[in-house]
Amino acid sequence: MNKSLSGARLVAVVCAAQVLVQIGAYFWPALLPGMMPLWGLSNSEAGWITAMFYGAYLVAVPILVTLTDRIDARLVYLFGVACTITAHLLFGLYAEGFWSALWLRGLAGIGWAGTYMTGLKLLADQVDARLMSRATAGHAASIGISGALSFSCADLLTGAFGWQSAFVVAALTAAAAWLLVALLVPGRRVPAQPASDGLALFDFRPVFRNRSAMAYAIAYCIHTLEMNALRGWGVAFLAWVALSTGSEARFSPTLVVTALALVGTVASVLGNETAIRWGRRKLIMLAMAASIMLGGSIGFVGTLSYALAVTLLLVYGLVIWLDSSSLTAGAAGTAEPSRRGATLAVHSMLGYSGGFVGPLMIGYALDLSGGMSRPGWGIAFLLVAVLMAIALVVFWLMRPGELAGDRGRPAG
Numbered sequence: 178m179n180k181s182l183s184g185a186r187l188v189a190v191v192c193a194a195q196v197l198v199q200i201g202a203y204f205w206p207a208l209l210p211g212m213m214p215l216w217g218l219s220n221s222e223a224g225w226i227t228a229m230f231y232g233a234y235l236v237a238v239p240i241l242v243t244l245t246d247r248i249d250a251r252l253v254y255l256f257g258v259a260c261t262i263t264a265h266l267l268f269g270l271y272a273e274g275f276w277s278a279l280w281l282r283g284l285a286g287i288g289w290a291g292t293y294m295t296g297l298k299l300l301a302d303q304v305d306a307r308l309m310s311r312a313t314a315g316h317a318a319s320i321g322i323s324g325a326l327s328f329s330c331a332d333l334l335t336g337a338f339g340w341q342s343a344f345v346v347a348a349l350t351a352a353a354a355w356l357l358v359a360l361l362v363p364g365r366r367v368p369a370q371p372a373s374d375g376l377a378l379f380d381f382r383p384v385f386r387n388r389s390a391m392a393y394a395i396a397y398c399i400h401t402l403e404m405n406a407l408r409g410w411g412v413a414f415l416a417w418v419a420l421s422t423g424s425e426a427r428f429s430p431t432l433v434v435t436a437l438a439l440v441g442t443v444a445s446v447l448g449n450e451t452a453i454r455w456g457r458r459k460l461i462m463l464a465m466a467a468s469i470m471l472g473g474s475i476g477f478v479g480t481l482s483y484a485l486a487v488t489l490l491l492v493y494g495l496v497i498w499l500d501s502s503s504l505t506a507g508a509a510g511t512a513e514p515s516r517r518g519a520t521l522a523v524h525s526m527l528g529y530s531g532g533f534v535g536p537l538m539i540g541y542a543l544d545l546s547g548g549m550s551r552p553g554w555g556i557a558f559l560l561v562a563v564l565m566a567i568a569l570v571v572f573w574l575m576r577p578g579e580l581a582g583d584r585g586r587p588a589g
Contacts, residue, residue: 201261201331202289204331205230207328209223210413211335216278220541220543221537221540221544224536224538228533230286230289231286231536233283234529234533241257246519250295250302250365250518260284268344294521296316300316303363317445318446318502321441330346384519393577394524396572398530400501406538410557411430413549414479414490415487418480418486437491440494440498453580468562469562471489471492471493472559472561475489476554
């Protein structure tokens with residue numbers, strides 16, 4: 178094991194591992210249009226399978242990420258990768274309908290809980306404060322790249338070898354990530370907590386009292402709801418538009434959603450750099466306002482033609498991802514150092530509470546409106562826009578702090 182890995186190299190290794198472990202994360206939503214008729218699933222049932230990933234995540238994340246305040250984050254990360262390997266392998270070998278898919282996607286969600294924020298915590302523990310904001314952006318970019326590749330890889334592997342083989346390949350890439358971290362990332366001795374601290378490991382009250390960190394976390398909740406609603410139903414939305422309008426799709430829905438995630442990844446990194454130079458609050462509030470306008474219109478206007486749907490989806494994705502890194506860096510940067518793991522746990526738990534609700538909300542909105550239709554899609558995305566408008570007001574009222582190095586941060 179390399180005991181002297183530099184900060185930049187550590188970031189590179191962890192980011193590469195994140196790409197490998199998360200490459201299969203979105204195989205399910207990518208294959209959703211074909212799996213629904215294959216297994217006879219309703220929109221609501223499909224939404225539950227998608228949402229179970231995030232539901233299991235939000236239950237597991239406060240435990241796993243908070244443990245990194247007492248246990249080396251590397252060990253928790255390796256546990257999460259092991260869960261991911263198992264979930265993908267069993268899904269490819271044994272999933273055969275609603276219930277098996279539901280529980281195995283739940284296990285994959287536990288794997289995500291053990292790798293996403295714990296990977297960030299691993300970096301936060303071992304890189305300096307000046308590198309942290311950019312390390313956060315790089316970490317988010319690696320997740321975005323894997324998410325982008327996930328859609329196209331699922332489509333290509335399924336077309337060549339069948340959907341079962343696609344999930345087996347996802348298990349193999351996750352196994353490669355496990356080896357990469359186990360062999361190259363140095364372990365870390367967790368500092369002993371002072372006896373005078375007097376706070377239990379899972380006492381989150383100090384985190385909830387941190388007004389600035391909570392402002393970023395609340396905004397992140399609705400941000401993730403919006404992101405996962407689009408990511409979970411984007412392929413199905415485009416497939417329906419192409420079918421209902423009789424349009425010839427020059428670019429397949431999975432290819433478009435791959436491009437969406439890549440555009441979003443670039444937007445996330447550039448958004449964080451803009452936040453450093455222009456002001457974090459300003460950037461986040463601009464992104465939230467733009468997403469309200471696009472979310473309120475995409476379901477009604479985007480259903481008029483496939484070309485229009487693709488254009489609006491890509492612009493919408495750019496806006497959604499624009500403040501992704503900025504929100505997480507804000508929570509991590511304004512956390513008390515001794516409670517950074519607990520703060521990221523609460524931040525992530527709130528975020529993926531939204532992530533759990535988003536795909537379900539779209540599924541139920543479609544079923545309650547009579548199925549996939551222009552009014553159904555319009556109402557579904559409009560609900561997301563209304564929630565984002567509420568989040569914008571709350572964020573503005575709470576006025577969270579800027580980070581070290583952000584323009585406009587008070588001196589001292």
